[in-house]
Amino acid sequence: MSSDHPKTVAPRAAGQLTLVAPRRAKPARHLADLSMDERRSAVAELGEKAFRADQLSRHYFERLTGDPAAMTDLPAASRDLLTTALLPSLLTSVREITCDGGTTRKTLWRLFDGALVESVLMRYADRTTMCVSSQAGCGMNCPFCATGQAGLTRNMSTAEIVEQVVAGARALAAGEVPGGAGRVNNVVFMGMGEPLANYKAVIGAVRRLVDPSPHGLGISARGVTVSTVGLVPAIGKLAEENLPVTLAVSLHAPDDELRDTLVPINTRWKVAEVLDAAWSYAAKTKRRVSIEYALIKDVNDQEWRADLLGKLIKNKLVHVNLIPLNPTPGSKWTASRPQDERAFVRRLESHGVAVTVRDTRGREIDGACGQLAAAE
Ligand code: SAH
Secondary structure (H helix, E strand, O other): OOOOOOOOOOOOOHHHOOOOOOOOOOOOOOHHHOOHHHHHHHHHHOOOOOOHHHHHHHHHHOOOOOOHHHOOOOOHHHHHHHHHHHOOOOOEEEEEEEEHHHOEEEEEEEOOOOOEEEEEEEEOOOOEEEEOOOEEEOOOOOOOOHHHHHOEEEEOOHHHHHHHHHHHHHHHHOOOOOOOOOOOOEEEEOOOOOHHHHHHHHHHHHHHHHOOOOOOOOOOHHHEEEEEOOOHHHHHHHHOOOOOOEEEEEOOOOOHHHHHHHOHHHHOOOHHHHHHHHHHHHHHHOOOEEEEEEEEOOOOOOHHHHHHHHHHHOOOOEEEEEEEOOOOOOOOOOEOOHHHHHHHHHHHHHOOOEEEEOOOOOHHHOOOOOHHHHHO
16 A cells, blocks of 8 residues: 555544543542652641651652651651551552563553553663653544553543652562663653643653652653653643753654644644744753654655655754554554665655664563553
8 A cells, every 4th residue: 555645544533632631539649749848748737747758758769668667767656657648559560561581561550540551661781761651541542552542531640650660660679670670760751641731740750750869769851751742832831841851752744644644633733833842842951852753554654754754854953763663453554664664764864864763672562552451
């Protein structure tokens, strides 16, 4: 099939997109939801000395424990009170699947209200990356993405997002992941959900990730990537946060005609507007923007599209990350042929654009995007 309008691409109406999450009961308040000042007030309200908030924070963010028995610097009577009030259990592991000799580990979590989300730990020779979810489900309705098919259940809280990283950090610290004890170096918001549609909770989570202990986990902001379909106003807001996180834009097509179908929010914010927002982000943060492009056989992998993309982004602070499509169950689409992928890379490079092809870790464990939750 070589048509530019493959019949398998069903255009979705903009009305089906869900930018605002439905209102539901909220997850319990957790220390990771709160700034240090808020934690001190919360502890004081419980009748405890405010500095107990710092001690409790060190247990959680530094020693990665929520076990009152391990908190020997706290009076016995305070431990249970503080952990019950500020370290409620938010995530329950439902299923865990590993591959790559145990260095890729995907977890399906159940939240307090039964909602399911996924996170993935990927350990490489020189670093460990956690891929986290920011929403249960997703309202963006991208037809090639497993999460998009089920719609949005709800936004996750800041602490629910942070807990996924802490769980990974615990497993690494405990030596459960082959390669010896280690730590989380990178966090990518590329699990379920559209992070910029859950802006406040996601920014809170990023702050907890990057703030040094006892405020947070102390991961370098440069190691954090927020990936978005291209919610233009939110990209503008993110640029003002003074957080030098990497912005990834899921482009998947350089032309509005195709992008309207692959990333339906494009009917609201066009390719040109999304790229302008990305360049402003790069100018403000001095961070190289990443363009995500899932290569789908005969849908978006033509050389002319590589050329068009190259022209749109050349001479910018940008890098293209090509992702071989991970077909979702029942999908007619599949990854590009190797020769088409190579040609796409060459065309982009001919414009002087930096390109990488993402490794396909976790493919055999339905590594991409909501496939585990969909199977459940
Ligand atoms: N909502 C955000 C982040 C979640 S998805 C976003 O869209 O950027 C993370 C990345 O995986 C996105 O680039 C997304 O388009 C891509 N993706 C989703 N489903 C995929 C699939 N089946 N194969 C390859 N990449 C996929």
